[in-house]
Amino acid sequence: MRRVPILLLLVSVTLLSACRQAKVTSYRAPKETPDPLPPGLATASTNAASAPRPGTPAPPAPGSDMASTAVPTAEGSDLAWTAPAGWKPKAPGAMRKGSFTVPGPEGDADLSITAFPGDVGGELANLNRWRGQIQLAPLASGDLTTATTRLQQNGLSFVLVDFVSLSATKPARIVGAMVPVNGATWFFKLMGPDPTVSAAKPTFLTFLQTVRAPAAP
C-alpha cells in the first residue's frame, strides 16, 4: 500500500507521454501557383489554374532544384548515348536517365537527362521552366522561333536552347535540348556557371550527336 501513490504518479506520467499527438489542421493560405513541371503528367487534371499560362512568369524553382528532383520517366525503350571522357558520371537517382558532373573553370556544371510521358506541357512551358531556374523572364509564344534551334540527327528532332542569366554576380547558363521519342519527351540539360557551360557547349553538342533512338523491335 505504501507504494500506491508512487505507482499512481508513474501511471499518470505514462499517460501524459501519450498526449502529444499529430493533428489535422485546416487554414486559408494565399494563392500559390505550383511549379509548372510537368503538367502533362497530371492526366486527370482539369484544373486550369494549375496549368502554365503562356506569358505569365514561371515561378522560381523551390529550394531544391526541381529539375534535379527525381521525376517519373518516360515509357518505352531508352535512348542511348556516349558521354565524353571528361564528364564524371553520377548516380542518376530514382528517375534521372543519366546524370553527369561537367567540370569547368568556374565550378562544376550539372548535366541531367530526364524523360517524361507526353509533351510535358509543350515547348514553351518547358523552356520557361528552364528560364525560371536561372531567373530569366519567361518567353512569349512568339519568341519561340528565335530562341530555339532545331536539329535533325540520328532520326531524332532536337530543339536546342541556350539561355544565359548575366544579371547575377555569378552568371548562370543553361544549354539544353528536348527531343520527342515514342510519345515521350527527353530532356538533356547542362546547367551551371556561365564560363563552365560555355566551355562545355561544343562538347555537349558533340554529345548530342551520339544520342541514338532505340532500335525498332
Place this chain on the structure above:
Amino acid sequence: MNDTVRQFRDFFVSLKLTVVLLVLSMGLVFAATLDQVNLGVWAVQAKYFHSFFVLWKIPGTDVPLPVYPGGYLLGGFLLVNLVSAHIYRFKRSWRKSGILLVHTGLMLLLVGEFLTGILQEEYQMALNEGQTKNYSESYRFNELVILDTTDPKFDDVVAVPEALLTTGSALQHPKLPFRVVTKEYYPNATLSLRRGATGENPSLATAGIGPQITATPQPLTYKQDERNWPVVFVELLGPEGTLGTWLLSPQLPAPQTFDYGGHSWRLALRAERAYKPFSLTLLKFTHDVYLGTDIPKNYSSRLRLTTPDGKDDREVLVYMNNPLRYAGLTFYQASFDPSNDHNTILQVVRNPGWLLPYLSCVMMTLGLVVQFGIHLLGFINKRRAVPATPA
C-alpha cells in the same frame, strides 16, 4: 501532513532517488549513444530524450512497451528531487549561497531543456533570388495536403501530418466533401515509371499520375545526409462512391488536381509547412569560398522583410553567426543549393527557452566562484589566525 503526502515528500527528497536517477541517466545516454548508429541523431533524440519513456515495439505488432525511463521523466524527477531537497533537506545559510546558485542554475538548465524539447520548432526556408515566401518547411516531416483552389484569391488547405497516414486509416474533415482513406503508406520508397511489362503488379492508383508509376518500398534511412521519401496511396470517397486513388510523394514535382462538387482540388504530399504573418524575399545571395577549394568562406543573404499591414518593410542581412530574430523566430544562414548560386537555405528556429541555458551557465559559474571564494576566504582567515611561532 498526512501519510500520503509524507510518502511523496520522502520519495522525492531522498538522496537515494538522486543517485538512482543519475545512474539511470548515464544508462540512457549510453544506450542512446550506441543506438545512434542505427537511428541517427534525430530519431535518437526523439526516442530517448524527448520522451517520458523509451518505447519498444513487441516484434510483429505495433504495440509499444515502455522499457526504460526517457529524458523527460528522468529530467523531471531530477528537477523535483532537487527542488524538494532545497525545501525540505538543505539548510539555507550564506556559507552555502554558492551551492544554492549552482543548483538554481541547474534547475534552470533542466527547465530550459524541457521547454526546448516541447516548444522548439526547426524548419527551413529555401529561397531563390527574387522569390518571396511566407512559410518555412520541415526537412524531416511531411504532410498530406488537400487544397480547395476554387477561390481565385486564396486556397483552403486541409493538412494531415504524415504520422496519421497509416495504412487503412480514414479521415473525414468538415471542410472536405469526401473521406480520405489511406490505402497504402510507405515511409520510404523509390519511384520509377511502369514499363508495362507483363507480370508487373497493377498499381493501386487509379487517378492522376499514379497509374504510370511504380513505388518500391525501401528501408528507412537514418543517415543525416539522407532523407526518407514517403509514398502514400489515398482514396477519396464521396457519397456516390470512389473518386479515385492517387499516388502521392514529395518526389513528384507538381501537385495533382481534380474537380469535384463544383470545386477545384489539389492534392500533394509535401514537406510540412509553418506559415508566418510576414514574408521574406531573397534580394541577393552571396557565396564566397576559400581560394582553390569548395569550402565556404562566408555566405550571406540580403532579404526584404514585409508584413501585410505594412508596419514592417525593411531589408535585412543574414550571414553566418548573424541571424535575423523576428516574431519569436530566428533565421540562421544555414546552407545553399550547390547547383544553384542564386539560392539560399535559411534555418528557421522557434525556441522560447533559448535564453535559459545561457542564464543557467552564468548562474552556475557565479555559484562556483562564490562557493570557492567563500572557502578560500575561510582558509586564508584560518591561516592568518594561527599565531606566529617565535624564532
